[in-house]
Every structure is written in structure tokens, then in C-alpha cells.
Amino acid sequence: MASRVLLILCLSSLFFFLAASTKEYPGQAKIFDVRNYGAHGDGRRDNAFAFTKAWNEACQWSNGRSTVYIPPGIFYLRQVTFTGPCKNPITFIIRGTLLAPRNPYAIKQDEWILFKYVDNLTVTGGGLLDGQGSYSWPLNDCNKNTNCRTLAMNIGFAFVKSSRINGLRSINSKMGHFNLFSVEDFNITGVTITAPGDSPNTDGIKIGKSSHMHIFNVTIGTGDDCIAILDGTSNLDISDVRYI
Template sequence: MAARFLMLCASSLLFFLAAVSSSSPTNEYHSDEKKVFDVRNYRARGDGRWDNAYAFTQAWNEACQWSGGKSTVYIPLGTFYLSQVTFSGPCKSSITFIIKGTLSAPRDPNVIKQEEWIIFKYVDYLTVTGGGLLDGQGSYSWPLNDCNKNPNCRALAMNMGFAFVRSSRINGLRSINSKMGHFNLYSVEDFNITGVTVTAPGDSPNTDGIKIGRSKDMHIFNVTIGTGDDCIAILDGNTNLDISNVRCGPGHGISVGSLGRYKDEKNVEGLTVRDSVFNGTTDGLRIKTWAKSISQISVSNFLYDNIQMINVGNPIVIDQQYCPHGQCDSSGEYNSHVQIKDVKYSRIWGNSTSKEALKMQCSKTFPCQDVELSNINLSYSGLDGLATALCENVGGSVRGKIVPDDCRI
């Protein structure tokens, strides 16, 4: 009798637990601490044709204002066409933006009315990740770009921008065929870029890989960039940038500048570029300032260390006579007002496709100061002699073995 009673109790308990389990709401996307906002729930379509700008914006707005904990915007596999979109904060908490599929830009550049096709603004603790693809469809716009001969050329949209964003990161994205630059960063702070791949043809105009202005405390690590302009372009007002493990090529290398062209520019202080490879680029490590400069600023506290050059046109360049498109009245008449100082080149090695493998043309008015060359070994891949160096208005020191060795500083 007792055994039968226990069996009945056990059966009743199992039935009760099953009923509770089946009646409890389950959602694989959210809990009290984290919620995922899938763009498909806002009528996004991954068919490559439907404009998903409204759906993406709605998903972002709800995720950004979610006050129950961390939030995630989720873009699944598929091709999601976007005319243009702005993701604005501030947000209630940290937010993750996961891109698994492909985001496809308009072919017609006139559709995009803002500087970046996709932009994040006024957001803290943002992560953009997922391994997805940004396709700028730039090949349809490149024939319209005449910036190589027109200083007032039309600005086309960059693939993705970040403005006034802090304590954030990009990880594992791929960006191809931007109309102009790929990633544009302005006034960001404590920002990391890792595992990013940027691809555009070597002859695509003004398709900078990563462009940085007025930012500080940035880390760029383990990126692969092949494009038609600078792999990384560092503009005025940047402080404390650490760049390492970059594979650059094709492209124009890692460039600081051009600087000094406009009023109210800011100093560039604290740049490290290390453990990187330049392959088939027109330039390697380049600093360029306008000869006919308006602002008087400084470039200081730079370290370039352990860099390999493979068939690079100009491995080491300081050009303070930069003045493209004939914008100086007379060549050589002007002297840049940008002061370059405390720049160290250490363990730079490989080969140059131009005979002048090391070229430093500093300003007569503001000569370069405290430039240090240490263990430089650059050969010339041509058949008409050995590599040479040109150094003008440069003060500093030389340590270890230097090839070419005809640079007296």
C-alpha cells in the first residue's frame, strides 16, 4: 500500500514539473542580463535587394535603449542591402553588433548623403564583430573619382565610420571595394581594431584602409590591408597610437599626414608601428607635411621597429615638400612649418624598388630633430647600382649597421 502511494506521488510530481516546464516562456535570444535583437524580427530581408536601413535602425534603437543589461544586434547570414544608416547613442549599457552576413552598399554613390555609408556615433562600450563582410560596391564609383588632379574633388562615402566612440572595438570584420576609405575614425578613445581584413584593387582611388583623426589610445593589431591608397592614414590630432602585426600591400603604406594644410590642426604625438610587413607598396613608412603650410604644429615621439619591406617603392620617407596638383606657386619656394622630432627607425630591412631607399627631406625653417636610425638594411632591387639615401635638414644620430650608409645626420 505504501509503495503504491509513493508511486502515485512520484507520478504526480513528474506531471507537475512537465506542466511547469511546458508553460514557462523560453527564448534563446535573451535573459535578464542579455538580449539579442535579431534584425529579421524587424522585417529585414537578406535577399540583396530590399533596403534594410529602417529595420536595422529600429533594431539598433531598441537594443541601445535596452535597460535590462547587455544587448546585441544580430545580422544573420544573407546579403542585406543598405542605402545608408546611422547608429547613434548614447546607449543604456554595453552593446554588441554582430555581422554574420554581407552588408551591401548602393552602386549609385548619389544614394548615400553622408560621409560614411554606415556610421556609429556617440557610443561607449561598443563591439562590432562577427566575421561578416562590408561590400562598398566601389567599382561603380571609382571612374567618377578625379582627386588625383582635382584638389576640390567630390567626396564619396567610406564604408564604415566611428565618431565620438569610446572604450570600443572592431574585431574580425572584412571590408571590400569601398567607394573611398574603408574605416574612418574620428575623435575615438580607447579603441581596438583586431583581425580586420581590407581589400580593394591597387589602382582603386583614395580607398584608404583605416583613417584616423583626432583620436587617442588606439590599438591596431593583426590586420591585413590591400588597397589603392594608404593602408593606414594618420591625420592631425592623434595621440598614443599602437600599431602592430600589419600586413600591408598593395597600397601606399602607413602614412602620417599630410599635415599643415589647414588652420587649427593639432599635434601628432606618440606613434608606434612594429612587427609588420609591407609587400609591393608604393611607400612604406611615410611622414608628409605641406610645404605651403598654414598651421604650425609638431610630430613627435615616434617609433618604427622591426619592419620588413618587400619590393617597396620608397621604404622610408619624410617629405616636408609635399605640394601636389601644382598648388605651390613655385617648387622649392616654401618651407613647411611642421616640426618633426624624436623619431626612431629601428630594424627596418628588405628591398626597395627605387634606388633612393631612404629619403628624408625636412624643412629648412623647422629642421627635423632627434631622428635616430638604428640597424637599417635596405637593398635596391634594380640593376643600376646600390641603394642610396638622401637626407636634408635632419638632425639626430646613427647606431649599428646602416645600409644605405650615405645619410649623414
């Protein structure tokens, strides 16, 4: 009897060891490091393809939560769109600096970085979004030219639910910084948003057609509105906003 119990214990221990040694067993969180997809943090080479490939694989990961990881470094991005829906909750961790093109016409969409049709998204990490807007601000004459060209905002979220932004820094956007359209159950906390006081139309956070949003513990100092609330927005809670 004692031998049988010992055998069962040994087999149980072996099973546990094999399970613990497997990197991708069901339910395990998985990290998708952009460097494994060809990203370079040298501030020169465009990383949009590498970032998109890492996102697509993370988004389709079905065995648990996935994380796209951007390490320290300067990662140049011409423009990028991260599209869902994803199979599980997904985290986007930015540790380094994301650097936009100086040339405003290199970006062919309303936001330099865009997340859309994603639920249960967390964007965090303490990293920096640098829009390099000083090269574009002289071109912004929308206050006197009704046919002016709209410049790109730093980051956008469209049709995103049950998600949050935490601990990011955004500087020198070409136009606005954070653009939120048709988002629901969305939290923004611990972010810092800055641009010179004379930079045109650099709204901090712009919100439209959204509901059940919480914005708290944020620091904003730009050349336009700290938070711009457009039509169709309801159940918005804002607190502890520091102006610099």
C-alpha cells in the first residue's frame, strides 16, 4: 500500500513538473515582445510593421491574457492602427519612447497611433509618446483658414469598451493628444500631457459620443483645452486634474 501511495505521489510530481515547464499551457498570460518581430529602438527605422505583427498575434492569442511589450528605447513609427476584436483581455505596455514623423504629411490618418474595436484593453507602462509637433505647428492655420489640413493627434481610441490608460506621457502632439470616440466604460489615470502654451489646437483629451468615462489624477498643460467634451458624451466623471 505504501509503495502504491509513493508511486502516485511520484507520478503527480512528474505531471506538475511537466506542466510548469511548458511555456504555453491553457490560461497562461503570454508576452509578445516587439523586438521578436523585428522592432528596433534606434529612433530611425520604422517599426509599424513589427508593432502590427506583434499586436495581431497577441490579439489572436486564445489561451489567456496577452501582453504587447515595448522595451526601453526610441521606436520610430510612421503611423499604426491596432484593430480588434481580440480573443482575450490584452495589455499594451510602453516602456520606451514612441517617436512620430516630423513631416505631418507622412501620417495619413486622424491619429498617429489608433486602437479600434477592442474590449478589455489596458495601455500602460510609463512610456512617452513624442508627436514632434513643433515641425507642424507653423502649418496649423485653422483659426483663419477654413480649408486647412487636419493634423494628426498623438493617440486615438474608437469603439473601445471596458478599457483603461494608465501612466503614459504624451508630448508635443501635432494637434490634440488623446482622442476618444464612441468609447464606453473607459478609465484614464496617471497620465501627463504637455505641449507649449503657444502650440495651436493641442487639446489634451478630446471626447465624443462616449459614456461612463472616469478621468482622474492627470496632469495637463497644452496650447488649447485640457479636456474637450463634444456632443453625445454622458456619464463622465473628472477629478484631480492638475494644470501645468
